[in-house]
Amino acid sequence: MPPQADKQRKRPKQDRAKETRTRILTVSAHLFGTRGVGNTSTNRIATEAGMSIGTLYRYFTDRDEIVKELTDSLFLQVEERYSRLLGGAVDKTPRDSVAEVIRIAVEILVANGPLVRALVADLQFYGSGIPEFEPRLRMIIKLYLIQMLGPTRVADIDTMAFIVLNAGFATALRSVEMDTEGLDRDKVIDQTADMIGAWIDSVAEAEKSR
Template sequence: MASKAAGQRRRPTQERAKATREHILDTAARLFGERGIANTSTNRIAADAGMSIGTVYRYFSDRTVIVEELLARLLENIEKRATESIFDRSDASMHELTARLLNSIAEELVANALLVRALVAGVQFYSSGIPEFEPRLRLLIKVLLIQVLGPGDDHEYDVMTFVMINTGFSAVLRASAIEFDERQRREAIDMTAHMIGDWIEAEAARRSGAGAPVPRLR
């Protein structure tokens, strides 16, 4: 009986701890976006979060850990959106599917535009979570290509995946910058999706034989 009561007491504590942790991260994200990472101390984060510096240190040992957590959270959200857009089972052309994928990622980047700018300015690529994230993204794109084109040469698919990621996501990152308005962003992403979609659909037609219908993801 005592054990059950202890469990009931612990759950609200765990929920409060999670909420406090997220509050610190949200506060840090806002401050990093407004002031930059280098100009935002843990003391400033604690003050804006309405808590003591000791409470912040209870959850994060230093500012670097907070930055790493924010980057990991951003990449996790991007991966989730990308996965949902790729594996939405609706009938779609390659252009439509690519546009949906790129727009889903752009929406996450735009929603966190100030933080993204601060992370790009303040985080070294190879000390960030991006090298661990990129292989998962490559796997998602490679699975998509196999779904559309069917089984094929593994190395060729690796190269196609590399080209698709570098073309598509370079455009998304640039179009998601604060300087772009919604119309400009949509136009840039749609044009990129057209280029990628036409390329993949031409490859699908070539593999299927002249005059064969281009496969659609189902």
Template sequence: MPPPSRSRRRPTQDRAKATRNEILDAAAKLFGERGITDTSTNRIAAAAGVSIGTVYRYFSDRSVMVDELLDRLLNDIETAFTATMFNLTDMSILDVYTTIFGVLTDVLVANAGLVRALIAGVQFYSSGLPEFEPRLRLMIKVLVIQILGPGDDHKYDVMASVVVNTGFAVVLRASALDVDGRERRELIAATADMVATWFDDHRATGRALPC
């Protein structure tokens, strides 16, 4: 979440919230098209159909918009993941991870331009992402326990970290603008198969990590 001191006004009325979201939507579109550093607040104001004064009423500077757009994207990812968790009953491990990686990729594909802009900027790494990773890792750990049953807590922590890091890398790649639908499906399927094979091996032998 962005520091409270950097966001000057939190609107409470519906119209004010709508205006604020319109500014953020305009910023997201322009960041995706032009990049963050090449998008001025004046251009954002024009695209949103508001005055520059209105922009500064809600956002003290452009970096606040970046922080809030990242936070919104991460919340969308978390919401999609949480909703998917309820639909994984009786699926094979392969289908579980194919579904999860596919859902997360869909969120990033829908925001592909913005994702590219965020990756290109240091804000992506210095803002909300470090706080988000433990939340996602905890959700994956819950999934690991559901799949494998009770087990060594430390091993499950490590397994969850590996799945998060591997999955996030492939999801980012699969959502890139230069990846078509066929390649996207292949990337997701191959990664899900790798994770499922690892889990099946652990379930059969109890071996997840070198001891």
């Protein structure tokens, strides 16, 4: 059989496998968000997804692997959006740049609010994904700050990137619960950006005065 024909025969099977994997993740995200991670077994996920537990285990070895896949997906979305920022920092003030960093994370986490709440409640968000993605996200923010500030002898860009990223993520994580706590999400984002932006401006001014 010609190689091209063999490839065409295999493609539907690959597509079905991708669809099955996606269905498991979609059902898991829904169940985690409504029941909590600890109260959701792989048997329950398989039942809700309309498949046998054996089929589920062909794609994921256990619940923790599903949790990691879902958490990594959130970080990948943030990473992809942060990467788009590069090149545009020179056209924005530090305050507006910080606000954009925060709003990107807020938008993604709030859109996945029930899942994020479940992951945070079971401490899964902190243990899965962050060790791998934090340095990568911090590097993007570092490049963003370098574009914004230009060559600098005063600023500790590594520390600044760490603060911007972690302050932004802390605000983003808390934003998932702000509506229920009666807080104005936009106001919190703006005030956080005001404070960090003022700090970056002061560093930039110190650089100019040297």
